[in-house]
Amino acid sequence: MVAIDSSQNSQNPVLNISIFLAFVAVTMIIVIRASRNNSSAADFYAGGRSFSGRQNGIAIAGDYLSAASFLGICGAIAINGYDGFLYSIGFLVAWLVALLLVAELMRNTAKFTMADVLSFRLKQRPVRMAAALTTLMVTFFYLLAQMAGAGGLVSLLLGLDDKLGQSLVIAVVGVVMILYVLIGGMKGTTWVQIIKAVLLIAGAAIMTFWVLALKGFNFGAVLEAAINHPENAHGADILAPGIKYGALPIDFVSLALALVLGTAGLPHVLMRFYTVPTAKEARRSVVWAIWLIGIFYLFTLVLGFGAGALVGPETIAAAPGGVNSAAPLLAAFLGGPLLLGCISAVAFATILAVVAGLTITASASFAHDIYSSVVKKGNVTAKQEVKVARITTVVIGALAIVGGIGVQGQNVAFLVALAFAVAASANLPTILYSLFWKRFTTRGVVWSMIGGLIAAVGLIAFSPVVSGNETAMLGAGIDFAIFPLKNPGILSIPIGFFFGWLGSVTDKTAESKKLAAEMEVRALTGYGAEPPAQH
Template structure:
């Protein structure tokens, strides 16, 4: 077994800091450049709808391949083998749902936010309020994962295991994302995501090649070495390390898979990316590019995860295990680069900087999504009833970005004990429970009405968040958010298996129990608009 690799030495710490500063400087430059080209609400919310299918595909990849993917999934594979890789499969297969059911239809029938599509044939106030609430909750869950990853990563690279430093890093990331969103809007965020996607793919490919080279480019040899080094043998390569040991474990796995596969099509920060393309064809093409990019990336996470299991110490007392797997990829980069040498330090710093760029890009997209929903849905259409000026709306969106950033910082600090891929899976469960039912019903069910939309969003949202609150995620175990108490009566870590059907059921019941038939009159118009794109950039007629 290869022992734990030392962290960066004093002599190489300067390199790490320098690369971090280069990444931050580059992203800030892009943001300031974009701020000079952001003239109106269309530029701020949708980037002027000026991005090609390829560019938007890169940006979607940059938005989707988050710290959860790069750090969390590879760490889960390193610790749990086959069961960890199931995250990769779920994240990838989910794109087929997004491509076939949502991408093109949503882009054609909305304007800036998910609520635009729902409000087209529903009453504005209740639907937009519900959609904004769901968007903020999903984004906060996702933001927690990225900021927890940032704290762990920087603490590793600077060789400091201080809780204070991790907290300061989380605060710094929060401040940066507020700057990106308030200044750059969608244009700045998109270009940051494109740059980050290229850096992430290059960095991941480099480490994957170096890992495979150590095993003669033979994947079977790599898997065998991982099984032997972990001390778990063939069991490491078979189901049961994380899920399936008990009946509850089997249901937990099913719940996770359902949340991952259905969640992508309901993620607000992914949905608004479809509005940045000039045509529906470009939106569809951007998803195809994203699938190719993301598919290649997740294949490489297999190499990273099993490479970490083969080359690092993953025992319960190791740094990999204590970080819930979040440090597996950076430490693997150091290992294949030569350990505590110049080569190892360079690769550690490089991968750390790429991961940090990943975090910055994703938190900017998430914050922009939440702030846009607050300003465009709540302020402009619910509070001001469509009478808000564009200037005042853009002012509110910047204030909202600041507030959401502050909330994310406050919640991320106590969430540092959790694996970030796991945190993202919770966001997927909430998105699949609250957003997806309303979107699917609205697009394909003529009778669906305002009551159904509100019931499905709030029902799925309350069910998902409520079940998480009363699950082992929050209390009852040593890795819970509040380990000192136990009020967990819901046994599953992921609520998707229960909360997703509740979301669909609430939407159905809310519709059939309501006498509201006004929304049916606009169903044909919405269908034509969704299929053809006619009037895609126009505001809701209400």
């Protein structure tokens, strides 16, 4: 074992970067091979619907286990104890909502994007415009979290404390991510996510086993060491709720609502259900995902408290990358530069794979929902649509780089929770109404999505997240925070549901009963869902 000091983290940057470049090289070869069959829109957006439930389940886990899961949650547990583990619980329980209410029904009624479901029995133009807007906003918030994780991780590896160095790192990650999507489409992205999921879960398992081995495979001893660490100012309170949310418990309730309800409204997760050939495989993929994600979150409990016990909360908070440094610092403590390099490469892989999945979702939404369906009104070839998707990929990548530079230093788990709040407020009410309420109308869709989106983003803008304190994005010098909670879910989610109801009951436009009946049959039986592409 090695002591943790500032030199330890940067003494072997060549090794760290070499491992990372090796991963990028191997996955890029896989992406290029996968791209050979990208001959249609179905190939680019949905991988030709050629993945099995098991493959797609592993890919979903790879898509879902983001930098927030590995870097953010481990750091949150190491510093805040019990309150940090609440992220793990929320992220995992959310999958039950996705499985029971959304997964199979969405797969049966859609083609490529969430808007396909929402516009099935309603007016295409306004519904697709609203859905594309919320998709792009949720994706942008999620991308910010991944980019922040990338900046923090590399600043730790290379000892980069200056903003310029971290900004260059974020730019490099953005460029590599753009290449993954441009070259490989959904097929290439899916294989990157499968590889990354296997590596991430294996890496977390090795570290968990190692931490437990040091304490005689007694998790109680790990907790005791975390309590007694000289840098732990909270004592045994780290095992009880209240360190982070004790002053304002309603903030936790708001966070919990966003985490549990947000997954079922995340466009990049929903899009994964279209890569399998049947509804049965869609269900199977969610079961696989739940098992893998659940096991991983159990690992984060050991890793988080292990980092608090072996490294120390103050050391983690003071390191380059701050709270997001807990897992890499624990790796350095356990296995020195080699394990640090391997775990950091896995974390990089995590960021690249998730960012690629987000980007292809956003580009598909713009190209398929806005350009093809609204601008060209369906009079467009698959080749033209994919070309627009590729251009959109570059634009979104550039915006993600700029945004990621702006949120350096923020906890990535916390930033992802904001994306979940936007998804739960703007997307989930509309999805549930579309699937389960026959009287839901076009006006209801637009009001629900735009109302939920404005409520969530507006409350975030005027919350302590953006201004009024030292950890805010704009710092303590600027203060226009009038909303006291850091997560808007408790207010913005009901607003989304309310506007969906209000828009529908005040809309006298007659919707097609025939299409409503057809959608119900398709959603419940899978009849009419597009068959797998044949090559």
